[in-house]
Amino acid sequence: MQETKINFLQAVHTANTVVALLHLLLLLVPSKTKATESSTMSRPGCPDNCGGIPIPYPFGFYDRPNCYLSDAFKISCNATTYSGKSTFTPYWLGRQVLDISLSLGEARLSTPISSQCYNTTTKINDYSRWKWNLTSLPYRFNHEKNKIVVIGCSTLAYVQYSINQNTYWGACGSWCYRSETLTNGSCSGIGCSQTVIPKGTNYILFSFEEKYNNSRIYNFSQCGYAMVMEADTFTFKSDYITTDDALERENLPIVIDWFIDNTTCNNAWANESSYACKSKNSECVDSISGLGYFCNCSRGYQGNPYLEGAGGCQVNNHAPTPGNVTIPKEDIAALVLLAGNKKRRIHANSTWQ
Ligand SMILES: *[C@@H]1O[C@H](CO)[C@@H](O)[C@H](O)[C@H]1NC(C)=O
Ligand SMILES: *[C@@H]1O[C@H](CO)[C@@H](O)[C@H](O)[C@H]1NC(C)=O
Ligand SMILES: *[C@@H]1O[C@H](CO)[C@@H](O)[C@H](O)[C@H]1NC(C)=O
Ligand SMILES: *[C@@H]1O[C@H](CO)[C@@H](O)[C@H](O)[C@H]1NC(C)=O
Ligand SMILES: *[C@@H]1O[C@H](CO)[C@@H](O)[C@H](O)[C@H]1NC(C)=O
Ligand SMILES: *[C@@H]1O[C@H](CO)[C@@H](O)[C@H](O)[C@H]1NC(C)=O
Ligand SMILES: *[C@@H]1O[C@H](CO)[C@@H](O)[C@H](O)[C@H]1NC(C)=O
Ligand SMILES: *[C@@H]1O[C@H](CO)[C@@H](O)[C@H](O)[C@H]1NC(C)=O
Ligand SMILES: *[C@@H]1O[C@H](CO)[C@@H](O)[C@H](O)[C@H]1NC(C)=O
Ligand SMILES: *[C@@H]1O[C@H](CO)[C@@H](O)[C@H](O)[C@H]1NC(C)=O
Ligand SMILES: *[C@@H]1O[C@H](CO)[C@@H](O)[C@H](O)[C@H]1NC(C)=O
Numbered sequence: 001m002q003e004t005k006i007n008f009l010q011a012v013h014t015a016n017t018v019v020a021l022l023h024l025l026l027l028l029v030p031s032k033t034k035a036t037e038s039s040t041m042s043r044p045g046c047p048d049n050c051g052g053i054p055i056p057y058p059f060g061f062y063d064r065p066n067c068y069l070s071d072a073f074k075i076s077c078n079a080t081t082y083s084g085k086s087t088f089t090p091y092w093l094g095r096q097v098l099d100i101s102l103s104l105g106e107a108r109l110s111t112p113i114s115s116q117c118y119n120t121t122t123k124i125n126d127y128s129r130w131k132w133n134l135t136s137l138p139y140r141f142n143h144e145k146n147k148i149v150v151i152g153c154s155t156l157a158y159v160q161y162s163i164n165q166n167t168y169w170g171a172c173g174s175w176c177y178r179s180e181t182l183t184n185g186s187c188s189g190i191g192c193s194q195t196v197i198p199k200g201t202n203y204i205l206f207s208f209e210e211k212y213n214n215s216r217i218y219n220f221s222q223c224g225y226a227m228v229m230e231a232d233t234f235t236f237k238s239d240y241i242t243t244d245d246a247l248e249r250e251n252l253p254i255v256i257d258w259f260i261d262n263t264t265c266n267n268a269w270a271n272e273s274s275y276a277c278k279s280k281n282s283e284c285v286d287s288i289s290g291l292g293y294f295c296n297c298s299r300g301y302q303g304n305p306y307l308e309g310a311g312g313c314q315v316n317n318h319a320p321t322p323g324n325v326t327i328p329k330e331d332i333a334a335l336v337l338l339a340g341n342k343k344r345r346i347h348a349n350s351t352w353q
Contacts, residue, residue: 152224
């Protein structure tokens with residue numbers, strides 16, 4: 001890595017650097033760039049949320065055919081009435097929707113949980129095994145944010161995956177002998193262990209090794225569990241093992257990568273009528289998890305890249321635009337710019353004109 005001290009204004013004169021600087025500026029103001037995607041992200045005349053969860057186009061309510069892009073993006077907004085008051089909850093793929101991100105092409109759903117539980121009445125283990133087949137749909141399990149997580153004190157889960165119709169097997173197990181050895185916190189091996197899911201996975205089936213069951217430990221742990229979930233936000237609690245439905249009561253998230261079509265941006269461009277990035281200030285993004293594309297607003301814009309006109313990507317007033325931007329001195333000292341292939345550290349004064 002080569003480091004050169006250069007004059008700040010001199011650096012700004014390089015077009016490349018300006019772009020790089022804007023990028024860094026965005027990184028420097030995390031509170032503002034955590035895109036508060038505006039609430040009017042649906043098609044005109046379409047409901048824009050379900051129970052307060054924003055439903056941005058290409059997603060839309062399943063009973064409003066003009067409101068979603070294709071069947072893959074149908075959301076059902078179900079009402080639950082409790083003592084005369086209705087609350088609404090969005091469902092997609094039969095699971096509760098926690099949030100949808102257009103800029104990342106992701107959605108968080110409440111993850112299904114596979115379990116083996118010792119039944120004290122029948123004295124056998126009951127199994128509930130989860131299977132999710134997304135192979136004919138434009139969705140995949142995000143392999144960077146999700147992990148396979150197994151929770152239990154005598155639990156070995158087998159996982160069958162498919163990637164492009166090819167099948168793979170994996171396993172993940174968790175053991176412990178007494179509830180006293182459990183600690184709250186990270187999923188670190190005692191009572192909880194985790195493993196990666198491969199890139200491109202669009203089918204998952206769990207099963208349990210019956211030799212490792214809860215028959216001998218049911219006095220302190222009646223169940224073992226296996227699931228796919230967003231790992232970073234997960235905190236293990238000893239209650240998940242010692243209390244019957246503690247885990248099931250949590251709405252633990254799984255991250256689904258969705259895309260518009262199983263083609264590359266290069267090919268998608270070619271057909272104007274089917275190309276989904278309709279906003280003038282939008283761009284196409286190739287999915288990180290495999291073949292497929294989705295749309296994003298160009299840098300400096302925010303809105304809905306799938307909508308034309310006013311609902312589409314508009315200038316982001318919160319984003320710094322070339323003009324007078326004040327950067328605190330300390331931050332400038334920390335800026336590392338990528339200009340061409342050279343990394344340069346900038347030391348300069350705080351006003352950029
Ligand atoms: C939500 O409503 C739809 C349509 O009525 C129904 O098919 C679906 O099963 C419901 N989902 C849940 C989780 O209640
Ligand atoms: C145990 O099995 C019985 C009989 O199948 C069933 O009725 C009961 O709900 C089961 N108990 C639990 C906790 O699942
Ligand atoms: C998943 O579903 C597709 C069709 O929807 C089917 O062809 C495929 O065999 C299924 N995969 C598995 C592993 O069951
Ligand atoms: C973990 O936290 C729960 C409360 O969330 C508490 O009931 C439990 O005793 C704690 N377990 C340990 C081992 O500290
Ligand atoms: C449960 O596990 C024990 C060994 O720990 C085994 O002897 C028993 O057969 C298993 N029960 C079932 C139903 O598989
Ligand atoms: C579970 O607890 C009961 C009552 O405390 C006891 O009789 C039984 O032997 C225990 N079972 C096991 C497998 O430890
Ligand atoms: C894209 O998906 C369609 C149906 O969903 C399928 O027929 C086609 O083979 C897929 N193309 C590729 C390149 O995977
Ligand atoms: C372009 O997309 C439209 C709509 O999906 C389709 O009917 C048409 O056949 C496509 N044209 C080409 C050249 O692929
Ligand atoms: C979409 O654009 C936003 C803002 O320009 C950016 O933060 C985000 O990383 C982009 N998403 C992808 C997948 O490139
Ligand atoms: C930038 O700053 C200069 C001098 O401080 C001032 O004259 C000018 O009006 C400012 N420009 C903008 C766009 O704020
Ligand atoms: C910063 O500004 C001060 C006074 O305005 C000047 O003396 C100093 O040389 C400047 N430093 C750089 C790196 O431009």
